Amino acid sequence: MDKVLKISGVPVTQLATQYGTPLYVYDENKLVEQCQSYKQNFVHPGFTTEILYASKAFSCVGMLQLIKEQGLCADVVSIGELATALEAGLDPDRIYFHGNNKTLEEINFAIEHGVYRFFVDNVQEAETLKKCIEKTNKKLLVMLRINPCIEAHTHEFIQTANIDSKFGISIYSIDEIKTLIRSLQTHEQIVFEGLHAHIGSQIFEKEAFVKEVQTMFSFISDLERDGFYCPKLDLGGGFAIHYTDQDRPIPIESICKTILDTCAQEQINKKTHVKTILIEPGRSIAGEAGSTLYTIGFSKQTPHKHYLFVDGGMSDNIRPCLYQAQYDADVATQMDSEKSRKVCIAGKCCESGDVLIPEMKLQPFSQGDLLIIYSTGAYGFSMFNNYNRNLRPAVVFVKDGKSRLIVRRESLEDLLKGDIR
Known part of the structure; x- marks a missing residue:
């Protein structure tokens, strides 16, 4: 040695x-290898798929340029991350805006720069988005963040789906969710595309993701019976990496297969009509x-x-x-x-x-x-x-x-x- x-x-x-x-x-070859592994493995004949790099993990112009070169989309959670992605040359149509408390400045900045894909976290945000887009002749493409109330086995500070999480609307608030979806679907300048969920970070058990998929497809089935169509489902990220010898992360090819195969089986079981599955790896691309x-x-x-x-x-x-x-x-x-x-x-x-x-x-x-x-x-x-x-x-x-x-x-x-x- x-x-x-x-x-x-x-x-x-x-x-x-x-x-x-x-x-x-950063080992650039390793970054590219991780991106390519997701692109090669997150594919399925029953769905179209999209991979969103969760840029909060590591965001700078050089990294987002690499993400662009690798053909991935990006999600951002602030005006700074958004500006970084734009400066890196990402197509605004491939940028998704996350966050539980987007400011007026951030929303307007996104719209002015052609970023129309939003994850809606709550009712007040939906009303704010309506007012902002009505000042233009554009259309927003929105997905609603649902809290599936699944407590993944990870540190409490990086759990994002416990019942009192600050993120999303509880899956148990079914009437509120239906009312919100209806208000989005009936707005002339908003296209409702589907649902988003995320259960936490640094998750080692496949079963947590299986449970997430099953929970979300059951929920979508309930919505479809009442006439609410959800063509897209974003299952978030949270895929664990190796920090110490005690860690046993799920290989990318295995977690992708687990998620997509479970989605396909649930689509059959629940007779749903989901067309596109999205995931948001961040740590698992940049971490190691x-x-x-x-x-x-x-x-x-x-x-x-x-x-x-x-x-x-x-x-x-x-x-x-x-x-x-x-x-x-x-x-x-x-x-x-x-x-x-x-x-x-x-x-x-x-x-x-x-x-x-x-x-x-x-x-x-x-x-x-x-x-x-x-x-x-x-x-x-x-x-x-x-x-x-x-x-x-x-x-x-x-x-x-x-x-x-x-x-x-x-x-x-x-x-x-x-x-x-």
């Missing part, structure tokens, strides 16, 4: 010298393709812990603080050594909770060595924060022995430009 880790043929020492640390590093590279600084022995400090922390990866996310790591400049040193990997932020990995064994290290934390490609860069006025790291794509800058490192000038003197 080489002493220095390479990512797609590029030594991490070269990346650190050229771009500095902390550094978000990305890593974060740090420089090891000081270390410290306390009565019960040996701390290893890195030059980043909760500012560039807040997930461990938010919901105890677990990761694996290596001393990327000592890869040929045995992992024999038990450490707590902590960041430089002025918070006791700024711990990236509470306990693990690492290779022997010295100040100035490079540390890599794997599978940070989803929700690392996206959830970056300037706590302690730390500067946002750069983002690079690596491919076949070469690297290219995707997002430049934030400068002190960038940090201070909004401050009024």
Whole structure:
């Protein structure tokens, strides 16, 4: 084994010298491989299918350009994500606008830029959309977000379908849903396309998705009996990835087959007329393709812990603080050594909770060595924060022995430009 880790043929020492640390590093081949795997596997003779990249996982112009090149659609949840997708050159017709509290500014911005596909979260949003589109001669294409009230086995902060979730309208509010669909179907400038559901994130059990499909097709069957046609069904995402050796994510080909085969069987069982099935992978495209590279600084022995400090922390990866996310790591400049040193990997932020990995064994290290934390490609860069006025790291794509800058490192000038003197 080489002493220095390479990512797609590029030594991490070269990346650190050229771009500095902390550094978000993405294996471009892995990103493309994940996109292609979904495209090849999410197909079925009984349905048309669409794959929406959930851009909240990792959004920048370079990433959305890759999504465009791979022929995927994108969903966005804010004016910033929408502007990024447009700047990347995505066809507005292939952008879907999500969110539970879209502002007037966001709705009008979308319409002005030709983005007419909306997921409606609630009754008030539907009324707001009507007023906004009535100022134009355009038509909105909308899907209604339903809360299927299925509690997936994941962290409570990333469950999105428990009965009191802030997302969507409860599947038990059948009269409210029918009234809302009727109001959408009868509006001259709105095309009602179907339903959306999402049950959570980082889900490892196929059974959760089977239950989601069965629940939604039963609901659609009930709606169809009352004359409400739902040609499209978006089942969201939530497909788990590998963070540590304890994780056993469902392979893409398996989860796609499970979802589509269950949809086909339910279509027969329930005698429904769904034509298009959509999914929204985000983490499972970007997550394992990305890593974060740090420089090891000081270390410290306390009565019960040996701390290893890195030059980043909760500012560039807040997930461990938010919901105890677990990761694996290596001393990327000592890869040929045995992992024999038990450490707590902590960041430089002025918070006791700024711990990236509470306990693990690492290779022997010295100040100035490079540390890599794997599978940070989803929700690392996206959830970056300037706590302690730390500067946002750069983002690079690596491919076949070469690297290219995707997002430049934030400068002190960038940090201070909004401050009024």
